[in-house]
Amino acid sequence: MKPMSRPKPYQNPYFAGVMLGLVLFASFILTGHGLGNSGALSRIMASITDLISPEHVDGNFYLGAMAGGDKNPLDHWILWAVLGTALGGFASGLISRRLGIEVRRGPRLTVLWRLVFAFAGGSLVGIGARMARGCTSGQALSGGAVLSAGSWAFMFAVFIGGYALAYFVRKLWN
Amino acid sequence: MTLGWKTIGALIAVLGSLLLAVVGMPGNDAMLSRMDADLSAELITRAPHVDPAEVLDLMYDDGQQIFMIDVRTEQDYNQFHLLDVRWQPVQSLDVAQCRKLPVGAVKIVMSNDEAAAELAWKKMRAAGLLNVYVLAGGVNVWLDLYKEHCVIPVHQTPITPGGDDVLRHTFERAQGGHHHASLPDRGHVGDREFERKVELTRPSPAVGGGCG
Amino acid sequence: MLPLDINALGPLTTVLITLGIGFGFGFALEQAGFGDSRKLAAQFYLHEMRVLKVMFTGIITAMLLTFWGVALGWINFELIYVNPTHLGSGILGGLIFGVGFIIGGYCPGTALVAAITLKMDGLVFVLGALFGAFVFAEIVPGFRRFYDAGGDRLTLPDWLNLPAGVVVFLVMLMAMFMFWGAEKLEKAFARPGSPGWVDEGADS
Numbered sequence: 131m132k133p134m135s136r137p138k139p140y141q142n143p144y145f146a147g148v149m150l151g152l153v154l155f156a157s158f159i160l161t162g163h164g165l166g167n168s169g170a171l172s173r174i175m176a177s178i179t180d181l182i183s184p185e186h187v188d189g190n191f192y193l194g195a196m197a198g199g200d201k202n203p204l205d206h207w208i209l210w211a212v213l214g215t216a217l218g219g220f221a222s223g224l225i226s227r228r229l230g231i232e233v234r235r236g237p238r239l240t241v242l243w244r245l246v247f248a249f250a251g252g253s254l255v256g257i258g259a260r261m262a263r264g265c266t267s268g269q270a271l272s273g274g275a276v277l278s279a280g281s282w283a284f285m286f287a288v289f290i291g292g293y294a295l296a297y298f299v300r301k302l303w304n
Numbered sequence: 305m306t307l308g309w310k311t312i313g314a315l316i317a318v319l320g321s322l323l324l325a326v327v328g329m330p331g332n333d334a335m336l337s338r339m340d341a342d343l344s345a346e347l348i349t350r351a352p353h354v355d356p357a358e359v360l361d362l363m364y365d366d367g368q369q370i371f372m373i374d375v376r377t378e379q380d381y382n383q384f385h386l387l388d389v390r391w392q393p394v395q396s397l398d399v400a401q402c403r404k405l406p407v408g409a410v411k412i413v414m415s416n417d418e419a420a421a422e423l424a425w426k427k428m429r430a431a432g433l434l435n436v437y438v439l440a441g442g443v444n445v446w447l448d449l450y451k452e453h454c455v456i457p458v459h460q461t462p463i464t465p466g467g468d469d470v471l472r473h474t475f476e477r478a479q480g481g482h483h484h485a486s487l488p489d490r491g492h493v494g495d496r497e498f499e500r501k502v503e504l505t506r507p508s509p510a511v512g513g514g515c516g
Numbered sequence: 517m518l519p520l521d522i523n524a525l526g527p528l529t530t531v532l533i534t535l536g537i538g539f540g541f542g543f544a545l546e547q548a549g550f551g552d553s554r555k556l557a558a559q560f561y562l563h564e565m566r567v568l569k570v571m572f573t574g575i576i577t578a579m580l581l582t583f584w585g586v587a588l589g590w591i592n593f594e595l596i597y598v599n600p601t602h603l604g605s606g607i608l609g610g611l612i613f614g615v616g617f618i619i620g621g622y623c624p625g626t627a628l629v630a631a632i633t634l635k636m637d638g639l640v641f642v643l644g645a646l647f648g649a650f651v652f653a654e655i656v657p658g659f660r661r662f663y664d665a666g667g668d669r670l671t672l673p674d675w676l677n678l679p680a681g682v683v684v685f686l687v688m689l690m691a692m693f694m695f696w697g698a699e700k701l702e703k704a705f706a707r708p709g710s711p712g713w714v715d716e717g718a719d720s
């Protein structure tokens with residue numbers, strides 16, 4: 131489908147931030163933990179790897195912890211959280227008339243190159259997130275709110291990494 | 305003068321946090337008074353009291369980390385104590401330091417009978433610590449069971465709460481943790497019939513952490 | 517006493533709660549404009565500081581509510597999950613993540629929201645992230661010691677040796693300063709259509 135016409139403007143960032151903070155707080159008091167996304171990436175891939183080669187999974191400490199032996203890597207709250215996130219994002223896009231097939235990219239970039247960089251950037255984010263045991267939702271937002279020292283360190287590292295490279299990849303976005 | 309939403313929000317946030325800094329987090333005594341009724345009720349059920357045989361089993365269990373905290377007087381501690389206990393007299397119990405113990409480790413508090421240990425248990429629970437238990441019968445019963453070798457009739461005696469928390473046993477000289485009863489033989493675990501009480505509570509989720 | 521004992525609630529309730537929270541999260545993300553890589557990347561070119569504003573507002577909102585809950589004795593902080601501090605892997609991971617973010621334009625959660633609203637670059641990014649997670653699992657045994665180092669439950673109050681309330685206040689001040697700075701940067705680096713662009717006085 132083509133992008134919907136007359137999409138509503140995005141929410142005021144501070145207001146959206148408060149909404150986000152309330153959801154996070156609700157998570158803390160209802161479940162005792164915060165949000166999360168990147169863990170699902172590892173678990174999905176562990177599940178696939180386990181189908182192809184269970185011995186390989188058992189021989190790898192990281193995979194083994196999630197999927198070794200009888201363990202089901204998909205039996206973890208994060209898979210439900212990610213499903214909910216997708217549904218919520220879809221619902222918001224629907225009511226704000228922001229659904230539609232498109233490729234968001236900088237003005238100087240072709241669609242193909244944008245997708246190449248999306249995959250490349252995604253791979254680095256996947257590696258970085260699992261290395262840090264979390265991403266912006268699991269570490270920066272959730273860990274940041276409870277003042278975890280490691281989460282704050284991660285958050286600053288993300289901003290430093292992004293800003294350091296921004297000049298060199300400016301043609302991707304500007 | 306109309307204040308924009310941003311300014312109002314910022315003021316609420318800053319003042320709210322300033323007030324928080326002034327009010328502070330509740331101290332251990334405050335939390336203890338708040339929770340005393342519930343904690344006392346829990347103690348009456350005997351759920352937090354762990355049988356000596358179970359403690360002995362845990363001491364040998366490599367798969368479960370345990371910390372044993374002896375809250376008696378220095379004198380009693382020097383006379384005899386279990387192997388590898390931490391000594392923290394109950395009046396000066398450093399709850400902040402206890403907070404740094406691993407969440408998934410089992411903490412066993414002990415006194416001569418149970419009174420001081422129960423108070424220490426309450427303090428630790430009031431500080432939010434998880435997986436804290438009391439040695440049922442205390443050091444007195446521990447020594448009843450393990451000081452002499454293989455006294456079978458004693459092993460069948462159920463543990464009765466109470467007692468004045470005074471060390472009943474005497475030693476010719478202070479042996480601290482070097483007595484054979486400081487770490488009795490593992491085989492003694494089977495000498496008693498007892499109910500296993502230790503069940504780990506973890507802040508969810510345990511392994512793998514928040515973001516998987 | 518909060519948090520609720522999730523184990524006592526039963527599996528169905530737990531799943532529903534988790535789904536609900538995820539729903540709220542995804543909804544808020546898309547509302548914030550985070551389903552759009554151009555908006556996310558703009559953070560690093562200073563003309564739209566939306567990412568910083570949303571993230572820090574989210575953090576301080578949850579932080580203030582949570583620590584007030586603790587101060588009032590309603591929340592047992594020891595039962596709240598505090599991400600263990602692994603400085604080496606956390607910082608290195610963060611740097612790699614930041615580089616990937618500016619190249620790809622998303623993070624895992626926002627890419628998911630983008631993909632679900634049919635943005636193809638978001639979908640491809642998610643595929644890349646899955647690939648990255650796969651690669652990580654394969655290579656991590658090579659540096660397990662580095663990866664596993666650390667792991668303490670360390671909060672900023674513990675580390676700074678300051679009371680939690682004071683740290684909350686300091687973090688709040690820092691956030692306010694960053695918001696002020698963000699508004700200034702948006703004006704200084706404004707370009708047509710960006711929030712700091714003057715001619716229509718658009719409220720960012």
